[in-house]
Amino acid sequence: MTRYLLSRTGQAALVLWAAFTASYVLLQLLPGDSILIKFQNPELGLSPQQIAEIRTYYGTGSPIFEYVQTLLGFLTGRFGYSIDTGTPVIERLAEALPETVRLASAAFLVAVLIAVVIAFAASYSRTSWLRGALLSVPSLFISVPAFWLGILLIQVFSFRLKLVPVIGGSDVQQLILPVLTLAVPISAPIAQVLARSIDQVYAQPFVPVIAAKGATRWWILWRHVARNAVLPTLTVAGLMLGELIAGSVVTETVFGRAGVGRLTEQAVNAQDTPVMLAVVVLAAAVFVLVNLVVDVLFPILDPRLKAAL
């Protein structure tokens, strides 16, 4: 187990380094830079010479040196300064992160809930048309663009029915619609995989045996089938984290929430390299961490895997 953990952690570190390096190189290759974007603003009336002076002031050494310096900074928790606002990147992340964590975690829980309800209802129902209808819901959900859904929810629930305000309102009120917007597309693949795994487990010989012993349908589904079907679902759920991060960019923009998604969008617009780099590394770190957790959970959920380690 220890060896397994160590090797997984090593892999995780490698992935993080690769993500850092790849994004660093790509950001360097982009045309233009944040200093140009920021100071070329005609309201400031700066001449090209003055912009060149400012660039010298900010300092640009040799690329390799810069890379090593940035990498060392990241390793010691110094992410540098946002060129756009002049504040430390870590401060901007610290401001934005709680908003996104609240949104993403609530959305994830709601997504799982929706997925479980759909998959269970489909598996439990005996009417084939109802089952068919339920199983087609995920395909519908995944094809709904997040920005469209967000605007639709706002129009209907906030502006028409006046149930939840989008402007002002308590923290909880402000979460309801964005959470739904983000949860719906994420619930879809989870529901699909869960429903299919349940079907596969049902096809296994042990199910008729339990049924023959007199277990109720609900007992079989809940105690035996679902438990076995949860493994592939967990993998998909881990992968959905990427969708959560991507979806939060759109959701936060539509709902005007100041989270990591909005921060990313603005950093991209201003080509604020230090912020973008930190966001990429942060996203990669979360991704790696969640997958690590999923990998560690596997042997706990399925004792057969423990033997393989």
Add this chain to the structure above:
Amino acid sequence: MAPSRPLFAAVMLTTVGLLGACGGGGATGTTQGDGKPVYGGTLTYLEHQPPTCLYLPAAGFYPNGGILNQITDKLTWQNPETLKIEPWIATKWEVNANATEYTFHLRDGVTFSDGSPLDASAVAANFDVYGLGNPKLKLPVAEFVNNYERSEIIDTKTVRFHFKKSSPGFLQGTSVIGAGLVSKKSISLPYEQQCQLKNVIGSGPFTVKSQVVDKEVDLVARKDYNWAPPSSKHQGRAYLDEIKIIVTPEDNVRVGALTSGQADMVRYVQAYDEKTVKDAGFQIYAEPTRGVNNGLYLRPTNSILKDPDVRRALQAGTNATEVVDTLFTESYPVATSVLSHLAQGYVDLSKELAYDPAKANALLDKAGWSRGADGVRVKDGRRLELGVFVSGPQPLSKQTLELVAQQWAKLGVKLDIRPADAGTQAVDIKNAEKTGIQHGMVGRADQDVIKSHFHSQNRDVILHDDAKLDRILEEESAEPDVTKRNAKVAEIQRYVIEQGYAIPLFEEPQVYGAAPHVQGVAFEAVARPWFYSVWKSQQ
């Protein structure tokens, strides 16, 4: 535009006494609809974009100006109706004959919100930075100050500014949004720190209560504020208690929040949403920006556009009326010159700008561009193809350019529209060969606006090498006599149009929407909201 505020000055003291007595009623019978302002309440104002750097000279960006206009005062007040410069923090001033020396006498008892006095030395410190910049603190020179030499403190209430040459634009320059006065402590901070709202200490009717970066700015009225421009009917503290400025990037969320009663006022109502807002019984404020019109600016340093006939052909072949009729509303008047008809020194050049495709085709034929197989004109193996970037700040810029591209396609000209992407745009927009055309505008209520736009040492949107253009712009900017200066502005407009440097499309307004209960809405001369005299007739 503004609702009447009769008798207000007389009853102000009584009304102050009623402060806190919410719900109206009261001894003076302050009920909804009688037009008498009430104190109190919070204005929820939705912004389209988050503010960027709040260093005062960068206040021209509307999200910045919307905040800074509430928390800072200026030396002088430009009356938005007459465009005359009136007293504010400066009670009076003297200008010498050739406009190289300006002496301002300051109002007594004005303080910044940190308690420090707004006196001659604070004003001098502000304008030394705006006029000269500060390389050590990375503070750039402000666009609205030209030829600045030095300041001179005569006494605590009198300050004099010296200029290297005639600078008649300076008086108006002291009234613009970027000339907001900040405390000595604020102005001596490095650029990065002056960019942050918490460091901007002004003397305005509101102060910053709290800020959630990129999301919300809450302003609160300053109770001891007592130095509004003398020409303002309202004096003393602001009517509102608080202003919540909330960033809401999505267009239809802003408009929907307004019409559903979740917000009181919004900035940037798109042309296609104006009807929705009006139909709901709400008010649209389309405020003119009084400067260089929204238009296409052609770069003579581009190898195709260096031929004046090609530029004139594109000018004649562009149908601005169709652009406005198709995409915009009556809030967007069709341009009749390079400048807005409300700009100082404006001349009507609509005849010169008449849409004439036959003339356009003839000019292109004459210039040696003949139609190729796919309809695009060719000369010496080169296609008549020009690049332009979508202009992020301009309303419906992409749609505008697409419509112009259709019009030009009929002439055999291909307009290559590139998306506004910060990186590539920042590099290529200064490259006349890649980006032959610029789409933009600039608002400012002074004759110098045209110099800002065209002079090779200012914004230089057309990246020109035309010494004559620079010369007449400089003459305009150094002409102390108003009549002569306006004549110079007229000459410049004729020259720019005649040379085909500009294809003016429409007079770009700032369009706001407000609920019917929002009263006393006012704007500075270039359409930034001024919430000082705003009040809500119902809560």
